[in-house]
Amino acid sequence: MEAMLHITTLHYLVLGAALFLLGVIGVLTRRNVVIVLMSIELILNAVNLNLVAFSRYWQGMPGHLGGPGALHGQVFAIFVITDAAAEAAVGLGILIAFFRNKETVNVDEVNLLKW
Amino acid sequence: MHELIDYIQSYLKSNLTPGAAGNIFWATVYILLVFVGLSIAVIAMNWLERKILAHMQVRLGPMRVGPHGLLQPIADAIKLLLKEDIIPAEADKFVFWIAPFIVVLAAFTVFVVVPFGPTHAITDMNIGILFMLGVSSLSVLGIVTAGWASNSHYPLIGALRSSAQMVSYEVAMGLAVVSVIMMTSLQTGTGTLSMIGIVQAQQTSGEWFIFKFFPLGLIGFFIFAIAMVAETNRAPFDLPEAESELTAGFHTEYSGFRWSLFFLAEYSAMIAVSSIAVTLWLGGWLRPFPNLLHGSTWDLVFSLVPGLTFLFFAAICFFNVVRMPKHPLFKIQTMGLAGFGAVLGLIGLVMFVPGVRDRVGDIFWFAAKVAGFMYLYIWYRGTFPRYRFDQLMKMGWKVLLPMGLALLILTAVVAMRADLWDQLRGVGHP
Amino acid sequence: MNPPVATPFFFYLLATTMIVGGILVITRKNAVHSALALITTLLAQAALYLMLYAPFVAGVQIILYAGGIMVLFLFVIMLISIERAAKERQFNKQWLVGIAAAAALGGLFIAIYTTTTKGKTLFPEGQVSYGESQNTQAIAALLFDRVHGTYMFAFEIASLLLLVAIIGAVVMAKKRI
């Protein structure tokens, strides 16, 4: 109980892992491309959570990697968010082009790649 | 009990916002104050907009409920609250139900960081301006979901327009804001996103950012002033609710209480973005002419302005009491107006008390500047014709965005050699 | 710097919100509901960032994710007709295999996180030593400072990535260039 009430980095990691798994399940099983893309966002956010949690962890650690200025995790998170924005823009662009051509948003109806 | 009183009193001695001081009691008090003040402002705004628009269009506006229709907003509010709450049969009920709350939540949450004075803010966030922009941008989610959940054509089109419009103008808005944030770094070497920090930077700089690097600050202000009208879906950019095209846009299917929430949120958002503009460019709570008219005497004179203003309003009330028809039917109205004038005069008199005077001056100036923006909103609505949607997008992406980018680069270039710039203009550093 | 208030309570509240939101995201038929659930998750995560003393990331999370990306998602969902998609089969044919793979991954996570060394978990809570008031400036220093700016080049590359993404999105989404 004590371990549960004292919030450590591990709690964040477990939360991140759970979100990651939810995202993976969404990506692997949903047919709707929009929801697949959202699941990818979920995965990215799980990673971000881990990055920020580790940043917090390293801020409290001694050594040249740690210390008050160890905000690398947060910077990485910002990069990941940037990347997510780009991904969403391109992904939704592809989605619109796809929908215009095939009148569907189901990802398993896109199988031209095998040829 | 003593501890509690000490806890309450300890804050008064500090020079911090309740949030920064971590005082929950005062934070709650501030939140309530802000909420009540905001509600009163919205009500007043409602009455003022109708009256001012009416006079701009050479008519009288509301005159029946209360003297000069003063009680009209209250009557409207009662009507709206008593109306049946209709949810369309084919609507997505949960989303339909929750959408107005998202909008209201976003509109009110913004005020957490609005600095009415150096200490008169609920809290001072390190990322204040970022928070304000972010949270105010959440209101678009409410609008989009409201339009979608109605499961109707006009609301959906209104929602789509609204989302496209707000996302587009956010970009230009952000660029204008970034140019201001760049200016905050001039004195200390490191800039700030804190709202209070920005006002303080203007205080240190000795000039409002609207005049900084003339005309760069002014251009930034204009970009923001245009973008904020678009952000709040007000005329002439009120395409999401263009009544001639979309009936009432995204809130066509809403009625009663839920519609009044949208109404509330719209006016709150107007006040919020005006607050941002005031904070960023017009020196926030600072009194006007700090450089020209400085010194203790001028400080005293300016500190008397709030009380005088209220006395002026009271005088107007009494003047109109005299002009009221001398008919027995108007007796109650005349008495009510006289009482209203008396209350205003009393508030004005209270404001001359030195302790109150020092504490309330900054709030007054901030409110006065925001009121100026409010009047501008009404003025726009009374004078400008509505834009077409393609013109709107063209304006956002092809005019404001390039201007913002150019402004950003120019500000950066100029800020690198601010000393040379000031020499050029013959202005020395204080 | 004030100590945080009721940390476990807020953590579990937010964590529950996030998990429930995540589950809703991957189970809803209607993409709009999914998007709303995802927004809830993201906002809760922003709050968690605040709890982790990363206010700038939290702000970016709100303004970019909740205010930008998700609006884009909603916009696209409304642009394309999803009535048909909502009536069809929601999960693909290999959904069982997918869940099995995810479960295997989850098992690995559990196995790793429960591994203890001398009775202690792998990652203990670090010390709070840095106030949030300078967080933004510190990140800015990492990104932009001429002397300490480790990530300046990466930052510029990211801007290039965004430019490419903009052009790509425009090219793909536009009917006629």
Place this chain on the structure above:
Amino acid sequence: MLFLDHIWLIPLLPAVGAALMFFFGRRLQKSTVSAVCVGSVVLAFLMACGGVLQYTNWGAANGHRPYEKILYTWLGTDTGHLNYQKSDGTPASFRADAGFLLDPLSSIWLLFVTGVGMLIHIYSTGYMAHEGGYYRFFGYLNLFMFSMLTLILANNYVLMFVGWEGVGLCSYLLIGFYFHRKSASDAANKAFIVNRIGDAGFILGMFFVAWLCGSLRFIDVTGFARDHAATLMGNPIVTAATLLLFVGACGKSAQLPLYVWLPDAMEGPTPVSALIHAATMVTAGVYMVARSNALFVLSRESMLVVAIVGALTAIFAASIGLVQNDIKRVLAYSTVSQLGYMFLALGVGAFSAGVFHVFTHAFFKALLFLGAGSVIHAMSGEQDMRNMGALSEKIPVTFRTMLVATLAIAGIPILAGFFSKDEILWQAWKFSPYLWAIGFATALMTAFYMFRLMYLTFWSPSRVTSHEVEHHIHESPKSMTVPLVVLAFFSITAGWLGWPASLGGSNHFEKFLEPVFANAAEKEAPPANESGLGLTEYLLMGLSVAAAGVGWLMASRAYSNAGKGYTEPIAAAAPPVYDTLLNKYYVDEGYDYVFTGRRKLGDVRLGVMGLGEASSWFDSHVIDGAVNAAGWITRSTATFSSWWDKWIIDGIGVNGPAILARMLSYPARLFEWGLVQWYALVMTAGLVGFVFYYVYH
């Protein structure tokens, strides 16, 4: 010289009328149509009279030369683009003029064609008054007049052929005037096709003439033939040319092998039958042979053929006419028979006698046809004589005029037919008694069937089937009876022009024609013999008159009391003969077997069509079979080659390795399925494996 110089106007006037009818006729009133068409022909007749009068004067002044008026050359040139060698090797150039020739021969035709044509036009305005296509009918008639006048007035064979074809076309159009009747359009087709056979002969004959003489102008040809008579006598080219021309004449003038179209041509309106198929067009063959007399006299064989064909046609057609029941068919066979007389005359060298018979025949045969038309008109379209009888009281004018015509054709003295027929019989006797015998028999038959017609129609008791028709019987209008009367007048008097010398006449007709038949006259009728044969001539004259009387008597005995359901005397005496005659000797059926192929013997088609069919069978089965067999062999070889290519070369050589590669690629394809989520799944599995290995290895 007004009329002679503008002789080209004579054919042109009806042409203008025809053109007006074809372009505007639909919009014109019937009265306007009548005015234009009849007016043009009347004008043409007046001009013809004027032209002939002027020619007699001009001819007397110019040694009875033919008058020739050449407008321009329309085929071939003087510059020698159509040069060729004549049969004797000398060079010649082919040319055809738009030229007109007027000599005694064409004068006679011109007069009776325009005259009879004019009368029939007038008659038609009454006869056709209630018919549809009024303007069309008159347009055709005018076009016929134009063509016929072109034929008559042409100065060369080619222009004559133009008219020849034109009258053929008009004949076709007018026979098929009631084109909604299948029988009418069939008859029109038959006439046209049979005429084509004759036309082919005409064209070939024309080539021979051009080859022989180097020119197609009648004056040149006649001059050439008479100048070289000694050398050309018995020349096979002349024989060939004349025989081929005679084939053409047979077609147009309905002689023996090609006569079959004329009886069927009675499907046309009666005025047409009168004008074209009795008086004018069918005599074109006679005209052409008479025109070519200089060539014909050079070939005895041809002359003999003409004579025999004419004689046989005469008796053959007359015998058929004995039993026909359709009033117009009787007259049609009568026409064929009389045309046979004319050719008999031409064949024995009595050209002027033939022409004289043409002249007289034109009047009385036209009168007979018009009378028959009047009868049909009175009988509301009934043509079968078995349903007539006792009409003499009801349509007196028709009856009297027809009686005159009958007496004329039967050869009763002082009427027109007597003089011309006796002339022919006399000339035939001089040539050969056998031919005279045939002619005499024909004369007997002619008298019989003509009086049979008269009895059945006018004198015998009425056999009219319906009372409605009976009540409706009435005399024809003036526009019809006046031409009848005029023609009756000429039927009586026309013969007087050729009053023979033996009966105290001067035979103006023969004298008038003398310049044309100059060669024939001096050779065939030496004046020295005339007195010696005088008794014979009177005897023959008496015999023919007696034959007419006997024919009348026989007819009167057989038919004067013919009531309903009467029996034909021939049928009673010899039924097979009667059947044969009634069926026209089965000639049409024979033609169907031999030429048209419409009748088959069992399943086998005979004759020309049968030959074609056999040839076609041979082509499609033997020749094509050989071709197909070659094709089949090639194709089966190719099929085998294709099979080899497809299964052995492509299969084992090319596709085999490919199939092998595809089989081997299946496991690899597992990772390239094309489904994005499958890739993600594989990736996740890889991630699991990787982490597992990394943590627990």
